[in-house]
Structures are given as structure tokens and as C-alpha cells.
Amino acid sequence: MNTLKNMRIFVRVADGASFAGAARALDMTTPQVSKAISELEAHLRTRLLHRTTRKLALTDAGRRYLARCRDIIALVDVSEAEAGAASAAPSGTLRLHAPASFGQVFVVPALARFLEQYPDVEADLLLSSRVPDLLEENIDVSLRLAASQLPDSGLVSARICRMASVLCASPQYLAEHGTPASLDALAQHTRVRLNAPHYTVERWLFDGPGGPVKLPIPQARLRVNTADSLTAALVSGCGVAPVPLLSALAALRNGSLVRVLPEYELQGTDVYALYASRRYLDAKVKTWIEFLRAFVEQVLAAPDAAAIAQLPQSAGR
Template identity: 55%
Template sequence: MDMLRSMKIYSRVAESGSFTGGAQQLGVTTAQASRAISELEAHLRTRLLNRTTRRVAMTDAGARYLLRCQEIIERVEVAEAEAGDARALPTGHLRIHAPSAFGQHYVVPALARYLRKYPSVRVDLTLSQQSPDLLEEGYDVSLVVTTGRLPDSGMVSARLCTMPSVLCASQEYLERTGAPRTIADLRGHNCLQLRTSFFAPDKWVFEGNPSGGGMFELPPGKLRVNSVDALAVAVRESVGIAPVPLLTALPMLKSGELVRVLPGFELQTMTIYAIYASREYLDAKISTWIATLREHVEGAMVSFHDITGREDLVPAG
């Protein structure tokens, strides 16, 4: 027996005082309504309605039971409405994971915009380089940076942007040492190393120049770090030359704190994805967050288009 269906039928019949009237409101036959209430009474071992040929009347037990049924039905309807609204109105708790550097420079500013627009959402943001298990650790969205294809995880992925790394130095450093004009000229410079899974530890692979790219075997350097932010700061402080991921380099290139070196070349293209569990019945807080972040990143990339001369770094939508 479907208890909720039986409660709804009983409520309609009791409120209307008629099996026929109650049945019509729910789109069932009179016989179906009568049978549902008889089964309900048998289940409860209590008579809920006194029947005559013309009308029905509630017993005392039936009147008390009607109040409880109305409360239960109302709560179920509220729960259904709230669940349905989750697909239309962003609300509730949004749990996000992001890599540290990208999170600080782009996720946090995008979140500020998002929270102003959707004040009913609460956000829990975790910044770390270790990608989480979304389902096991309870995240709604994880942002992933990769240089290749995403592993097959059964999750849904949305591409946010593709970005290269660009070789940078400070103006002070270049004035002191001179600017390299070719890849081979880098041998006379202090080449800083980024120790991450994205970069080979002993070489830089250049691409993007019409005359072709090239591979540069790194000489022993004075500094090696495992943080993109730390590397960018070291370059800004005139320690040496290094490839910096474009989204990290953009603000400093705009302000003049960094200068592009060998601007015809790029290194190590990376793609940023938003990963989430399912495309079906996607919660509004997830879809609107991804849209807000993509819009924020696109704005940054477009505003610095003149730095790279490329229009293919951001997906159309």
C-alpha cells in the first residue's frame, strides 16, 4: 500500500465529504478512492469514515488522523518544492576544491561576485594541489589543471579555459643582464625551476613560434620552487627568468612588474576543468557557479589578449 497516496485520497475525501468529489480532485475513480481508504482503515485497524448512501462523515479517530495527514502532506510538498527549486534557484551549501594558485587569484574573486549575486548560498572552499574524491569527500565541484586528457573517472567535466605558460623576467633583471633574443641565449641567465607535475624538472619545451619551437636543457639554477606563486614572486624580485602560467602572470604583466621574455614563444599549455558528479538534474548552485567562474576567467583572458595574441584560449561556452 502506498501510504502517502492513501493519505492524500483520505484527506480529499474527508475534506469534500464525498468519495466522488475527493476522487475527482486527485484524478482517480470513485472505486479507487473507496478501495484506498478501506485498505488504510484495515492497516490502521480503525474506522476513519462513516459512510451513508449520500455522504461520508469522519469519526473522531478520523478527524484526528486528518490533521496528521494534512501536516505530513504539507511537509512532503514543501520538501518536494525545495528539492525542485534546487534545480532553478541557487541555495544551500556549495563545496568547492581548487588548486592553490588558481584558487587565490581567480576562484576567490569569482566567489565574491557569486555570493553577491546568490546570497542564499554558503560556500566551503578548499585550496590544495591534491585532487579530492568528489563523492567520498563531499565536494560539489573540483577544479583540475592538467596538461593532457582527464582520466576516466565517471565524472562530468566542463572546460573553463586553456592557458600556456609564458617566459617572464623583471625589467630590473633584464636591464642588469640583457634580454635573451633566442632560446640559446638563455644559457647566460639564471633560469628558475618550477618543481611540479606539470613541468619537466630538467628542460623547457617551447612552442608557438612560426619558425618552430625548441627544447632547452636547463643548466643548474640558483632557485627551484614547487609553488607557482612563489616562482612569480621570485621573478618579480629579479632573481631570474622563469616560465609562469599565464593566468598567474597576467596581473603582473599588466602592472609592469613582469615583462615577457622571448614573446614569440609559449611553454607548457594547461587546461582547467570544472569536475562535478552528474549532468542530470544539476543543482542550480553548481551550474551558476561554473558559469560565474567561466565568465570571470574569460574576462581576464580577453583583457590580456594583446599579451599573447591568441583568441583560442577560452572556450566559446
């Protein structure tokens, strides 16, 4: 006996209160439908339906069983849809959001390769520090930065990477003002700092040879709200400050910034991909998240990137 098939037939009979109606909807004969219900009742050793010449009604056991059948059939349908989506080729329009810094450094080049590899996919990319509403704005995947766990939002999250922050300054600034020899000396050099929602603004959390160190953030004459503007300020000679690696990377590579106290790493920032639901997860969404994660890991592990090679091993974890 095909139990799942007979469950579907039973639900159809119960919904229409008719053997003949279920037979027409399922492209079966009425005797076939009747036989399926009889097999199900024999298997369960209980009557599910009261039958008369004029009326069909559920028994108490039938009503309870009907609710369970609906749950089971729904779960099977979702599982089959997910399995089918996983094997399907990505296609359609992929609507993405990312913070500007991470988006420019990682998402744009990753997306260029992704679209080349999957020609049936188109993409709309929104780069903004504003956190969008995925459902209201019809966004498939939103990237979020978080120094700790994400707040409970009802969305599904997938961790992309952990991004270190590193102390930086311009070579010109250090030549003129000297290089700090300890964390305590930072108070004499810090003139700019980052105030961002995902960043702790009361204190800095360093990890160095002696373990974690908490340091009150020194006063700064300039406060900015994006990592890119912080990087630009440091390149211009505004002092010494910790910068998220994703924003400092290009400047470290071209020498307009250098690491200060390289044995210390500041608090890391986790990057998450958020999407609405695991149910019926579209192939292009699943494939994009996996593609981006692999792309970022590859960039962080690049052997020819001198700035990255000098980072603590925790930078890419």
C-alpha cells in the same frame, strides 16, 4: 491511454503482488488499477499478470516488461529532476576546491560577485595544491589544471579555459644580465624552474612564428613546486623562466615582470571544473560553473589589461 502512468501502476502492482495494495498506495480504486493493467495488456497484446482469486503472479513477458518499465521510469524521473534543477534558483552551501594560484587570481573575485548575485548561496572554498576526493570530502566542484587530457576518474568535467604560460624576467635582471635573443640563449639565464604535477618537467614546448619547438629544460639551481613561488623568485631576480599567466598576471601589470621573447608561448594549461555526476545536478553547481567560465573569459579579454593584450591570441582559448 497514458502509457507512462499505466507503467507506474503496473510496477506498483508487481512490487506488491496486489491490485488492492497498489490502489491504496496510489490513492486510486481497485477497479481503476485493474483497468489500467487491462489497457496496458491490450496495448501490448500480451498478458503481463496471472490472476487468480488468491494469487497474482507475473508472466514471463511480464517479468521482462517490468525490468524495462523500471529503466524507463528511472530515466524519466532523472530527466524531470534535471529540468527542475536547471530552472530552480541557486541556493544552499556551495563547497569548492581550487589550486591556490588560480583560486586567488580568479575564483575569489568571481565568488564574491557570484554570492552578491545569488544571495541564497553560501560558499566554503578550499585553496590547495592537494587534489581532494570529492565524495569523501563532500566537495561540489573541484578545479584541476592539466597540460593534457585529464585521467579517467569517473567524474564529470567541464573545461573553464586554457591558460598560456609566458617567458618572464624582472627588469632589473634583464638590465644586469641582458635579454635573451633566442630560445637557445635561455640555458644561460634559467636559474629557477617549476616542478608541478600538471607541468611537463622534461622539456618545454614552445609555440612561435616557426611552429612548435621542443627545448630540453636547462639545469636550474632553484626548483619550486608552485607557480606563485616561481613568480616571486623571478621578481627577486632569479633569472628567466616561463610562468603560467594566472600567476604572472599581477606582476606583468605592475611592471615587476616583463615578457621575454614575446613571440613565443609555452605549453598551455587547461583548467577544468570536476563534479561528481550529471544526475540531479544542483542549480548552484551548474550556475557556478557557467558563472566562473564567463568571469575568466571576461578577465582574459579585458581591453585595459596591457599584459593580456600583448599575449598571443591562443592565450585565452
